[in-house]
Amino acid sequence: MKKKVLAVLLGGCMVAGLVAGCGSKDNGTAADGGEGGEGGGSSYHFEVVVKSFQSTYWQAAIQGIDAAVEELGVTVNTTGPNAESDIADQVQQLNNAISQKPDGIALAANDQSAVIPSLQDALDAGIPVVCFDTGVPDAPEGSVIATIATDNESAGAVAAENMYEVIKDTIANATEQVRIGEVNQDATSANISGRGMGFINKMKELIEADGKTVAVVGNQYYVDQVENNGDEGSADVIIEVAVPAQTTVELSSTEASNIMTKEDTIAIFGSNQVTAEGVLTANQNLSVLAATPDEGIVGVGFDAGATLKAAVADGTLIGAVTQAPVDQGNLAIKALYDYCEGKEVKDIATDSYWYDAENMEEADIAPNLYD
């Protein structure tokens, strides 16, 4: 009996925590939009489900959402799980959002297949969904009215192109095998795996165009997607892909150190904010990152945040790729609004930019470099 009471208490506590947790995050956006909407006669309410509140990336997206809320006079309620790996939590939050019967939902899906049943429910309930940041390719026909996302394949390719510029002479002149590392956050979300593959495919293409051979090794999920993979023993260049057990800086850094301590490593790419910070944390002990492969290992990051920006500014990383989170959040709300107003909406591919110490301050780059 005692145990049952405890179990019920625990269950209640968890639910309470969930409600409290979600509630506290809503405040900012809901309060902002609360006023203006009613007067205009076109007061729509939208639910937004982001990937997590863990990364400052999402705070930047929320800035964009807030700006749209103010401009259009709609109300928005933003929720999201604690971490991008909390897939089940996010599905539940999406279901809750659907049951609120909003005029529209903006979703950044953590897992492309887990959200499909919910998208069907939204379709049945007549609620339009805009996907931002990450698309859901297999969504039920008609449920997703528009996708607003970075073209991640090309964002990964941008990183590869800029890295290759710096390391191509070393690869061309190498007499022995050389290694390029890549640390990826996970192997489930389309945008991060797309980004990782975009980098791998572009790098492979560039190296092979210059007459060298490439073998991709490491995480099976990525290796399996590589076409015409070379032989690890005889390839001129090895691309080693690592995925940490959890997306913490510490575990990313362990994976990064493993690659960065290998003698033949000439470059490394951290494919999102946490893994790029992992590369930098590993470098605190190794001190191997450098501007050229002759001096050490060339590092490239992704996204922004204070630590990454500082590392790019002082040349520890030769540069990084940033997306346009502010625009994405903003455009997602605008697309929902336009749809409700009966206008036509379509998919938008937002830009990703290469930034380095030189161009960080430029007008089209700086706003996307959030702290």
Added chain:
Amino acid sequence: MANRTVSKTAGTKRSFIDRMGGQKFIVLIIVIVMFIFFCAMSPQFRKYTTVVSILDYSYYIALMAIGVTFPLLTAGVDLSIGTGLICYSLIGGYLVVHQDWPVAAGMLVTVLMGVIFGVINGCLVALMDLPAFLATLCTCMITRGFGALVVGGFGIPWPTAAAPGGWFRSIFKIKIADWNIPIGFLWILLLVVIMSFVLNHTKMGRYTRAIGSNKEATRLSGVNVKFYHVMAYVICGLFAGLASIAYSAIFATVQPGSGAGFELDAIGGAIVGGTSMTGAVGSITGTLVGVFVICLLKTGLPFIGLTANWQQIITGFVLIAAVLFDILKRKKEGN
């Protein structure tokens, strides 16, 4: 139950292993074997920088584990230390980075926050009789939300080593002629010695064990059980605060929303090191050795090429083995 520790020392037929310290001796050997194994398997692992990395990432876990040993000895637990650590670091760091407080003041706030949450946990468990698991799960949620709320969801970069105020990073690591010297380990050893003394030679330590062994009997013998029970959580909170400083000093940025799961590394370390989940049995030195099992697994498994999923499976099995060992040992002792 109350004289379990007494009967252990008074036993007549003590094996070699027991004389050497029991489970922690075995675990120490496991640590050494694991280290040699990883060194043999991976040329990257056999590097000085890897050793420094392992130590770097062990400080905050070790500090949390030393602290959480006290609630564990009272047959309780503290699940709030992981998210608490991040919360305290965010708030301390926020004051330093955004309010221009001196770093020392930020650090003091960090530790004080830990103590305050220790008092809250202690009051909930010892005075209001909430189950420790439940009470600290709730404070775990509270700290996670609270930290993120204060900083507005943005990560906090404590000053870098080269920046003004970056001196605190050299508490744990100093650089002499291109060599990183992990001096943090000395602080950890010092704290292990101090807390071992507290646990074994002061009233605080003896009553902590007594509460975990038989709370009612301890109360009837005239001990202010409530006070010492609260104090076990305060010590835990204090060490979570210290762990928070270690974390801030090692990592460049502290991200709100992270920290969940850190407590399991610490609790896992304590248990591998011979602390019993049912209270009374355990030691600080054992906890330290246990933490190194966890840290070696976390660092070593990626180095020998095992991917993420395998790392978690193996860590899980190691914990099962440690708990089973504890249960079998107690069965043998007739408890």
